[in-house]
Amino acid sequence: MKAIRMIEPDQPLQLQQIPIPSVTDGDVLVRVRATGICHSDAHYRAGRSSMGEMPLTLGHEVAGEVEWIGSKVTNVKAGERVCLHYNISCGDCYYCKTGSEQFCETVKMIGHHVNGGYAEYIAVPARNAIPLPDEISFEEGATLMCASATALHALHKGRVKDGETVAVFGVGGLGLSAIQLAKALGAVEVYAVDIKSDKLELASEYGAIPIHAGRMDGVDEIRKLTKGKGVDVALEMIGLPTTMRQTIESLGVLGRAVIVGLSQIPLEVHPYRTLIGYEAEVIGSNDHLLQELPLLIDMARRKILDTSQVVSQKIPLDADKINQRLDDLDNYTDDVRAVIVQPG
Numbered sequence: 001m002k003a004i005r006m007i008e009p010d011q012p013l014q015l016q017q018i019p020i021p022s023v024t025d026g027d028v029l030v031r032v033r034a035t036g037i038c039h040s041d042a043h044y045r046a047g048r049s050s051m052g053e054m055p056l057t058l059g060h061e062v063a064g065e066v067e068w069i070g071s072k073v074t075n076v077k078a079g080e081r082v083c084l085h086y087n088i089s090c091g092d093c094y095y096c097k098t099g100s101e102q103f104c105e106t107v108k109m110i111g112h113h114v115n116g117g118y119a120e121y122i123a124v125p126a127r128n129a130i131p132l133p134d135e136i137s138f139e140e141g142a143t144l145m146c147a148s149a150t151a152l153h154a155l156h157k158g159r160v161k162d163g164e165t166v167a168v169f170g171v172g173g174l175g176l177s178a179i180q181l182a183k184a185l186g187a188v189e190v191y192a193v194d195i196k197s198d199k200l201e202l203a204s205e206y207g208a209i210p211i212h213a214g215r216m217d218g219v220d221e222i223r224k225l226t227k228g229k230g231v232d233v234a235l236e237m238i239g240l241p242t243t244m245r246q247t248i249e250s251l252g253v254l255g256r257a258v259i260v261g262l263s264q265i266p267l268e269v270h271p272y273r274t275l276i277g278y279e280a281e282v283i284g285s286n287d288h289l290l291q292e293l294p295l296l297i298d299m300a301r302r303k304i305l306d307t308s309q310v311v312s313q314k315i316p317l318d319a320d321k322i323n324q325r326l327d328d329l330d331n332y333t334d335d336v337r338a339v340i341v342q343p344g
C-alpha cells in the first residue's frame with residue numbers, strides 16, 4: 001500500500017510502498033478515507049517531538065471504513081464507517097483503570113509513536129475504532145478526533161455548567177469547536193478573543209460574542225461585558241504567556257482557567273489579585289479520553305457541533321501536497337485546515 005512517511009527528522013515526508021499492516025485477533029484493519037493534517041504533524045516532521053521508530057507514517061486524525069476485523073472483535077463490523085481514537089492505551093495500568101487513559105504508562109499515539117493515517121490502510125485495537133454515523137462526513141469525522149475532542153475535554157476540565165459564561169482565547173479549529181460545545185453544555189454567553197477579524201466573524205456565526213484583541217484589551221472588554229464580574233470559565237488555546245495571563249485575569253469569583261495551548265515559557269501570575277482574591281483555579285488540560293468521543297460524535301450528528309467550516313481544503317494522498325501543507329503550517333503562512341481524502 002501507499003504510505004507517506006517520515007524517514008528522518010526535519011526532512012520532507014516520502015512516499016513508500018509498504019505491506020498492508022498485519023492484524024491480531026483484537027484489531028481492526030481500516031481502509032482510510034480521510035486524514036486531517038494537523039499542526040502537530042508539522043512539529044513531528046520537524047523533529048521537535050520524540051517519535052516512534054522511523055520510517056513512520058504520520059497522521060493521527062483518521063476516519064475510514066472497516067476492511068477486516070479480528071476474531072475477538074465485537075464492537076464494529078466489516079464495512080462499517082468508523083473514526084479512530086488516536087491514543088492506544090493498555091487498559092490495564094493504574095491510569096487506565098482510574099479513568100485517565102491519556103496518561104497510560106505505555107500510551108502510543110498513532111501517527112506519532114506507531115504508524116498513522118497518511119496511508120491507504122491502518123490497523124488499530126478494536127476499542128480505538130468508534131462508529132461514525134452516516135450524517136458525518138469522513139473529513140469531519142477525522143477532524144473531530146483531534147481539535148474538537150480536545151476542546152470538549154478542556155470544557156469538561158473547566159466544569160462548565162448551565163448558565164455560566166465562557167471566554168475562548170484563540171479561535172482556530174480548537175476554539176471554534178469550544179464555542180459550540182460550551183453552548184451545548186449550557187453556557188449562556190461565550191466570548192471569543194482573537195486578533196483575526198475573519199476568525200472572529202466565524203466565531204460570531206457560531207453564536208460567540210467577538211472581541212478583537214488587536215483593537216482593544218481583551219480582559220477589559222470581558223470585564224465590561226460581564227458588568228465587572230469576569231467569566232466563569234476561560235480557555236487558552238494559543239500557547240502564549242500573554243494570552244495565558246489574560247485568560248486567568250478574565251476570571252470572576254470561583255472562575256476556572258483551562259490552559260490547552262502548549263508553551264515552555266514560565267507563566268507569571270499575581271497570586272492575590274488573580275487567584276486567592278477570586279478563589280480562582282488554573283487547570284491544565286491534556287488530550288482527551290476515549291469515553292468522551294461518543295458524546296462528541298453524537299453532538300456532531302445532531303449538528304450541535306458543526307465542523308464543516310473548519311475543513312477548507314481537500315488533498316489526495318500525495319507526498320508533495322502534504323509536505324506543502326505542513327510547510328504552510330510550520331511557517332504560519334496559512335492556517336487553512338486540510339484533510340487528505342481517499343476515494344472508496
Ligand SMILES: [Zn+2]
Pocket residue numbers: 038039040060061146147
Ligand atoms: Zn491533530
Ligand SMILES: [Zn+2]
Pocket residue numbers: 089090091092093094095096097101103104105106107
Ligand atoms: Zn494503561
